[in-house]
Amino acid sequence: MMTFEKNKTGIWEKLTKLDRRIIYLLLFLVVLIPLIYPFRLTPRAMSPVLKLFNHIDTIPPDKCLIISVDYTPDTEPELHPMTIALLRHAFSRKIKVGILCISLLGLGLAQDAITTVTNEFNRHALTRDDSVVYGRDYVFWGWQTPVLVPILGMGENIAKVFPVDYYGNKTDTLEFMKTIKNYNDVGILVSISGSAIPFYYITYAQTQFGVRIGVGSTAVQAADFYPYINSGQVTGMMSGMKGAAEYEQLVEERCRFYGRRKATDAMASQTAAHIWIMVTIIIGNISYFILKRRQK
Amino acid sequence: MKIRLPLILVLITGILGALPFIIPHKIAQDFDNEFRNSVLRIIAAFSLVLGVGSIIKHHTYKIQRRKENWEYSWILIVSLVITSIIGLFGGIEGDGVLPTRIGNFSFDIQTIYMYMAIPLGATMFAMLSFFMASAAYRAFRARNFEATLLLIAAFVMMLGSVPLSTYILPRLPDFAEWILTVPNTAAKRGMGFGIALGSLATSLKIILGIERGWLGGTK
Numbered sequence: 186m187m188t189f190e191k192n193k194t195g196i197w198e199k200l201t202k203l204d205r206r207i208i209y210l211l212l213f214l215v216v217l218i219p220l221i222y223p224f225r226l227t228p229r230a231m232s233p234v235l236k237l238f239n240h241i242d243t244i245p246p247d248k249c250l251i252i253s254v255d256y257t258p259d260t261e262p263e264l265h266p267m268t269i270a271l272l273r274h275a276f277s278r279k280i281k282v283g284i285l286c287i288s289l290l291g292l293g294l295a296q297d298a299i300t301t302v303t304n305e306f307n308r309h310a311l312t313r314d315d316s317v318v319y320g321r322d323y324v325f326w327g328w329q330t331p332v333l334v335p336i337l338g339m340g341e342n343i344a345k346v347f348p349v350d351y352y353g354n355k356t357d358t359l360e361f362m363k364t365i366k367n368y369n370d371v372g373i374l375v376s377i378s379g380s381a382i383p384f385y386y387i388t389y390a391q392t393q394f395g396v397r398i399g400v401g402s403t404a405v406q407a408a409d410f411y412p413y414i415n416s417g418q419v420t421g422m423m424s425g426m427k428g429a430a431e432y433e434q435l436v437e438e439r440c441r442f443y444g445r446r447k448a449t450d451a452m453a454s455q456t457a458a459h460i461w462i463m464v465t466i467i468i469g470n471i472s473y474f475i476l477k478r479r480q481k
Numbered sequence: 482m483k484i485r486l487p488l489i490l491v492l493i494t495g496i497l498g499a500l501p502f503i504i505p506h507k508i509a510q511d512f513d514n515e516f517r518n519s520v521l522r523i524i525a526a527f528s529l530v531l532g533v534g535s536i537i538k539h540h541t542y543k544i545q546r547r548k549e550n551w552e553y554s555w556i557l558i559v560s561l562v563i564t565s566i567i568g569l570f571g572g573i574e575g576d577g578v579l580p581t582r583i584g585n586f587s588f589d590i591q592t593i594y595m596y597m598a599i600p601l602g603a604t605m606f607a608m609l610s611f612f613m614a615s616a617a618y619r620a621f622r623a624r625n626f627e628a629t630l631l632l633i634a635a636f637v638m639m640l641g642s643v644p645l646s647t648y649i650l651p652r653l654p655d656f657a658e659w660i661l662t663v664p665n666t667a668a669k670r671g672m673g674f675g676i677a678l679g680s681l682a683t684s685l686k687i688i689l690g691i692e693r694g695w696l697g698g699t700k
Contacts, residue, residue, distance in 0.1 A: 209611045261602065261603050334525075466618065
């Protein structure tokens with residue numbers, strides 16, 4: 186009897202002091218297996234995503250969507266699908282898009298998103314009207330620093346902030362820029378970032394110029410933006426990979442655009458990882474309470 | 482003068498930076514636009530030069546003195562030089578004056594970025610999840626009432642932020658959303674007011690030269 190009790194305590198003690206490498210290995214497998222054997226979980230769009238989608242959907246033809254690609258490679262898996270989903274949405278609705286980067290490392294990611302989505306649209310285009318054309322339907326302004334220069338400057342004159350675009354063209358010669366001068370011509374500006382850059386847009390662009398702001402943030406950062414959604418300073422938001430997956434779902438459902446949905450595909454892995462972490466916490470707590478009771 | 486000059490500069494630029502927000506007159510606004518669009522950009526360009534210079538100096542020193550992990554400093558300097566040359570002369574996707582393709586192998590700046598910078602950056606960030614999982618297993622215990630509340634909230638958020646919850650408990654995502662919208666917002670707003678007032682006080686102290694920690698040193 187004594188040996189049995191001792192063994193039982195031994196198991197819980199072992200569990201409490203479980204080697205972290207075992208936890209790492211199990212988490213690795215939990216993330217990996219759904220990627221190898223995927224299963225699709227259809228996300229339901231929550232209110233902040235729905236608000237963002239609906240606002241972009243109703244941008245009038247004389248206004249544009251601005252996407253500020255403010256994330257860096259470390260948050261690419263979570264945030265890049267948001268940029269792609271926004272571009273797909275805008276191009277399928279013939280909404281003009283202006284793209285800029287406040288973060289220098291966002292340039293390559295923005296370029297990748299543009300190439301991916303324009304190829305998707307232009308692959309099946311028969312005429313110039315069907316195509317997504319640079320300078321007419323979208324512009325990539327590039328990067329500008331420090332942070333306040335583009336954010337405040339675009340309220341006055343976008344072409345002055347970006348005299349040349351990312352490819353070296355003079356911006357004021359582009360057809361796009363004939364109708365898009367400053368924030369007055371912007372339907373909404375969506376800042377996608379894993380840092381504090383959206384706060385600058387809220388504080389300066391929204392408060393001073395009244396431009397609508399949308400946010401794409403990492404899941405851990407999303408809680409910081411809810412006060413601004415409640416106050417109306419942020420029109421809508423995509424939070425983390427789930428937010429991106431919800432937006433992808435809306436684009437597919439309402440715009441009938443069928444492309445690769447990276448965030449939705451990753452949902453299975455994320456779900457498995459979350460459940461695994463919850464299971465480990467439960468096991469950790471059970472062992473903690475059993476050992477505590479035995480100590481008494 | 483070594484201390485007085487930076488203090489005077491901060492006083493002037495601090496006041497000039499704040500004034501356009503409270504004086505809507507055209508002169509103030511035009512001056513602010515010019516200051517922001519020209520002066521600030523030039524300062525930023527200098528800071529870039531300063532940053533690159535500083536990083537080269539730091540790592541050269543490490544190599545010369547054979548400091549710990551000095552070998553990695555070579556990797557940094559060589560990578561910096563190579564990517565700078567490719568970036569400056571190779572164009573974005575290999576359309577510059579410098580050839581960036583050998584057969585099917587291309588090494589233009591976009592390719593380097595897509596296949597080196599992104600995987601390396603994403604790997605670093607992904608490692609966090611392993612540390613978080615290990616830390617949660619070891620430390621997340623319902624030791625008292627507050628910890629239990631935190632644990633319940635974490636469970637709701639973790640389950641509510643994956644689509645599976647819609648299939649198991651259809652109202653759970655709404656509850657998770659409510660936690661973010663109501664209790665979280667209430668706490669964040671309180672913190673926000675405190676931070677804003679603190680920032681205002683600190684900014685005033687810096688502008689008026691009361692707080693001098695940013696000057697470096699103790700004198």
